[in-house]
Amino acid sequence: MSATALIAEAATAAWPTPLSQSRTVARLHSVTKRYGQVTALDNFSLELRSGEVVALLGPNGAGKTTAVRLLLGLISPDSGSVRVLGRDPRDADARTRIGAMLQVSRVPEMLRVREHIDLFSSYYPNPLPTAEVLRIAKLEGIADQMFGKLSGGQKQRALFGLAVCGNPDLVFLDEPTVGMDIESRRALWDQIRALSAGGKTVLLTTHYLEEADMLANRIVVINKGKLLCEGTPTEIKHRVSGRRIRCITQLDPDFLTTLPSVVDVHQDREAVVILAEHPEKVVREMLLRDETLHGLEISAAALEDAFLALTSDAAQAHA
């Protein structure tokens, strides 16, 4: 069996969504978008295939929101093309099959949650029943509250409700969990997983690698408007993480950097910290050569730190 078949099998095993029917639902093709002097997206391409959850991952100002706004037809590219559901994203028919959750600072406060959902549902030809939307977005207890009275997390859930109320095939979630506490973030993750289980295509933007890892079957890492890398969460984590070895040793740091798969060596007080893809090999060598070695710890490199390292390295490389 070929290696690619194995990978494909592994992917389908981890993600039961029908990757087999991978038709392109939306795509940005070598899109460049400038705001004055700032290039928000630089020759950026992205493809969403039917039924997949794609996370667009990057730090603030990376161009994630610009990509979403282009796909929603809210702005047009300086060059390149945007197609959504086979149409121009400004096409009204395309929009009836799209739901969106954008970063909204305030919503009209003097309408109740139920009223907002009723209104947004009316925009779609085949909406979900309001009761169903309230259930999916976990708004049942607060349906009759004015929007202005909701907490931050409740507001995000209500906006999520507005994104899904039209029963869309394609859902864009721009930083859906921003400003939420851990508990409500996890609750929203469950809801996004339920969407994907229902066969929806989802594009979400986030600056948390953990969030992308938990939700997406494909992660696209972007910084300063450019594509950095793209792959399954496992592939991305492999690229950005490695392991962190910490110990007290007499071995020379210059020697340690020559050991197989070592990415970085630095001193931390009396100990030395080594980042390596294959810590077992490194530790075996070190133990053979230094009997005084002690205080050994091996841990996963913090995902967020590693991600920051990746984006900042790339930034330096591009500079």
Add this chain to the structure above:
Amino acid sequence: MATNAVAVSAPRPLNLGYYARIFRKETQYEFIRMLRTRAFSLSVIGFPVMFYLLFGSSNRHNMFARYLMPSYSCMGVVSACLFGIGMGIALERAQGWLELKQASPMPRFAYLAAKTISCAAFALVIVAALVTLGITLGGVTLTAVEALKLAGVVLTGSIPFTAMGLLVALLVPANAGPGVINLIYLPMSFASGFWMPVNYLPHWLQVITPALPTYHLAQLALNIFGYAQSGSMLIHWEALAGFTLLMLGAAWIIFTRGEAKA
């Protein structure tokens, strides 16, 4: 995989009922929202009513009680449109809410129409309140036809000032909105005879007055009660129509230029 292969099934045809439902709900919720926003509803309805209680009822049985009824009605519709449309859209734009609406399949026409109709409904409430106050406290006698004509003029007046509100929403940042709108609206009200007949105004002001859209609206409303300055009413209709086109044209240019830049 073909690059243009896409998951498209034929969308269900969007029929007239679909648009009618959106239109109805958008208008219904917009009106409810405006009504519940007390800062808006109380001031827009409250000011003309309060002014009439002060100046209309104290001039019981003289011409002012009768004059102020149509003139304050005009003031009501102008403020409802400038604050309702101008402030309303400016705020929703600044908060990102308008963008979410634009990303949704909501027809843009429904958004504007809902706001216009809601403001016009407020204007009708104001007319009804002022006519009631005029009859009861002001000692004004008027026929049903006169009242209906007044309502008609005021409703028509909502169109040019909706257009102006739209332009204001596009030009003025939301946080400066109330100040800027008051700066436009209060002097215009004064100079157009909303508060007293134009011929009581300083002479230099009377020269400027015909350039103001509010003046032409006031003349049309006052004409119903015989207080218009002499001359044909046609010119006032023409002036309002021209003003509407001017405002919509300017709004369109600014909007499309902003969209091209976006």
